[in-house]
Amino acid sequence: MKMAREFAHLTWLKSKKDARHNLGSSSILSMSLGDIGPLDMSWQVGDANPAGDPELVGLVSETYGVERDRVFITMGAGEANLHAAMVCVEKGCDVLVERPVYHSLAEVSRFLGARVVHFDRRLENGFGIDLEDLKRRLTRKCRLVVLTNLHNPSCAMLDRETVKAVAEIAADRGARVLSDEVYLDCGGAAAPPSMRRWPTTPLRPTASRRPTAPAGSAWAGCSRRRGWCGPSSASGTTRASPPTGSARR
Numbered sequence: 001m002k003m004a005r006e007f008a009h010l011t012w013l014k015s016k017k018d019a020r021h022n023l024g025s026s027s028i029l030s031m032s033l034g035d036i037g038p039l040d041m042s043w044q045v046g047d048a049n050p051a052g053d054p055e056l057v058g059l060v061s062e063t064y065g066v067e068r069d070r071v072f073i074t075m076g077a078g079e080a081n082l083h084a085a086m087v088c089v090e091k092g093c094d095v096l097v098e099r100p101v102y103h104s105l106a107e108v109s110r111f112l113g114a115r116v117v118h119f120d121r122r123l124e125n126g127f128g129i130d131l132e133d134l135k136r137r138l139t140r141k142c143r144l145v146v147l148t149n150l151h152n153p154s155c156a157m158l159d160r161e162t163v164k165a166v167a168e169i170a171a172d173r174g175a176r177v178l179s180d181e182v183y184l185d186c187g188g189a190a191a192p193p194s195m196r197r198w199p200t201t202p203l204r205p206t207a208s209r210r211p212t213a214p215a216g217s218a219w220a221g222c223s224r225r226r227g228w229c230g231p232s233s234a235s236g237t238t239r240a241s242p243p244t245g246s247a248r249r
Contacts, residue, residue: 004111007103052228060228064194073228077182080228082108085144088176089114094142096134096175102152105180109144117142127156131165138173145170148180150187160192 016022033039051057052073061068074080081104089095091113097106099118110116119137121127129147138145145166149158167177184191 005107010103071228078104084178085109085112088144094139095144096138096142097146100153102148105146121151127151127154129162135169138169140173142173142175145175145177150183152183157187157191
């Protein structure tokens with residue numbers, strides 16, 4: 001049996017429940033059902049909707065402009081990102097991942113048998129992306145480039161032109177881009193639109209973008225997890241899951 005590596009720093013963070021100001025979690029304090037208020041007794045639980053709650057599927061479809069039958073509901077952002085990686089990554093390939101990085105974004109690809117290569121987002125550059133450095137590190141064996149926007153953990157925001165440039169560089173090498181946008185809502189009015197809302201014309205048909213959409217993490221509702229996956233609008237190939245739309249709420 002293959003064992004996944006422990007996310008040691010996350011284990012440590014979760015052990016500090018007595019901290020007065022816990023910056024290691026984006027969730028809210030635990031609540032009881034009584035705190036939520038009266039519940040609708042007609043609500044279904046369990047496998048009433050194994051393909052996802054129809055109302056949630058409709059909201060995702062409308063928000064991201066994808067067909068309802070191509071929306072895949074998951075248990076939070078982690079599972080949605082896992083499905084995106086499973087579509088893109090194969091054993092022995094390279095995956096180019098930003099650093100510093102939210103740990104699971106790198107470890108999922110490593111667990112799937114990929115060689116993880118890092119590109120650095122440095123403090124002295126405002127945690128931006130050095131496109132020339134990215135080009136140097138992107139090999140022909142690379143199948144996926146992973147980044148976050150807003151950057152986790154620095155909260156640095158990438159503008160649309162930078163992410164577009166990353167997608168074009170990746171396309172030249174036959175790779176796809178997974179942009180984790182779980183915290184994009186925290187950017188407010190200054191935040192660029194989700195990659196899923198970009199028109200297809202600025203990018204080559206082979207430039208595949210797989211954005212991750214925010215909801216729960218940005219709104220401090222991680223105790224109730226919902227995620228989703230849908231197709232990319234900028235590629236002529238079939239997608240089983242991405243671009244990843246994912247949320248924790």
